[in-house]
Amino acid sequence: MSSVPAATADAPAAPRSHVRVELGARGYDIVIGPGLIDAAGEEIARRLPGVRAAIVTDTTVAGLHYERLSIALRAAGIDHVQIVVPPGETTKSFAQLTDVVDQIIGARLERGDVVIALGGGVIGDLAGFASAIVRRGMGFVQMPTTLLAQVDSSVGGKTGINSPRGKNLIGAFHQPALVLSDTALLDTLSPREFAAGYAEIAKMALIDRPDFFAWLDANREAIFTGGPERVESVRQSCIAKAAVVAADEREEGSRALLNLGHTFGHALEAAVGYDAKRLVHGEGVAIGTVLAHRFSAKLGLCLPADAERCEAHFAAVGLPTRISEIPGAPLDVATLMAGIGQDKKVRRGSLTFILTRGIGQAFIASDVAPAGVEAFLTEELTR
């Protein structure tokens, strides 16, 4: 199997890889490989002996994968309850949080017990936030079942829910104690959700890993068809994200780079009311990342050819790259600017964007003029 140049992992890619998130006392392992769900009980019991668990999952994932996890936990003597929520972005709400918290408390789970998130990023963010606030912080284990969650959301400890005014505006940093990524679970994922997850992989490469981006260019087909390159892409993304998180756990500086494409993307998601029929997070990231490259080119920061290469890469895997590709009523610039104004990177009223000087050369640009953003988006809305 070809591997990405300059990898920094501590273990070979197959059959099971370990990537460490180096955060001192809050450090943890990401274990990656096919079939891991059947070993989840022993992996958890070895690190967290004697815990009880609440498994938070959505109805889709529960039907597909819950029973196997339950059997594995029982075999390791881990007593557990199941908490099931509806699938989709609108589940990241106060109503669902209240329900999950109530069920955890109702099951009398203690501070030293664990919440296990079995699902995509929605479940990880919601269950993680519940685990951060019940009894002022319980144990938390991520078992990501989407590509997006395996390459991005399960790592780094950002948890939370949405506000109608903006994405993830209510939340907490709360690191998991362990991430178990069973890559075989991705076989049941829809092609649309798989592509959405791929957007975060490409984003990661576009931040500061041009070699990884070139590797993705060469191997993206194998990633989609399920070759060993798929597991390698998960591993490389986790290595990249773990390094950023270890350097700046609470986004006081450089972690903001992981937000490439998200200032635009989050505004698009809020503008469609988190309606998954119109736009899911990864698709917003794809359009947003292309917009960040096109905006950088417009400002003379990178070559137009770099923006074209970025757009061609996303389009080649079937991701949307233009605002006009979002189905339904056309969006308007005022709504998008209101969403951008709620971005968590705003500092003393000034906009911060992640812009780029070229492929794999993203940087944090503070004090970006709103009028320039508005003029750019006005053009992009008709493209």
Ligand SMILES: NC(=O)c1ccc[n+]([C@@H]2O[C@H](COP(=O)([O-])OP(=O)(O)OC[C@H]3O[C@@H](n4cnc5c(N)ncnc54)[C@H](O)[C@@H]3O)[C@@H](O)[C@H]2O)c1
């Ligand atoms: N915390 C972070 O650092 C971080 C990072 C990136 C994204 N996010 C958040 O993650 C969310 C998006 O995550 P997502 O794309 O995983 O969405 P998701 O959790 O909604 O999952 C997408 C869909 O796939 C289904 N699904 C999940 N696993 C499946 C499987 N194995 N087989 C079949 N169907 C399956 C789900 O039921 C859902 O309908 C957004 O809310 C985003 O803001 C958070």
Ligand SMILES: O=C(O)C(=O)C[C@@H](O)[C@H](O)[C@H](O)COP(=O)(O)O
């Ligand atoms: O982990 C991070 O940091 C990220 O920015 C990763 C993003 O892909 C993710 O969507 C995250 O939830 C966005 O964070 P936010 O703070 O902008 O809500």
Ligand SMILES: [Zn+2]
């Ligand atoms: Zn994201």
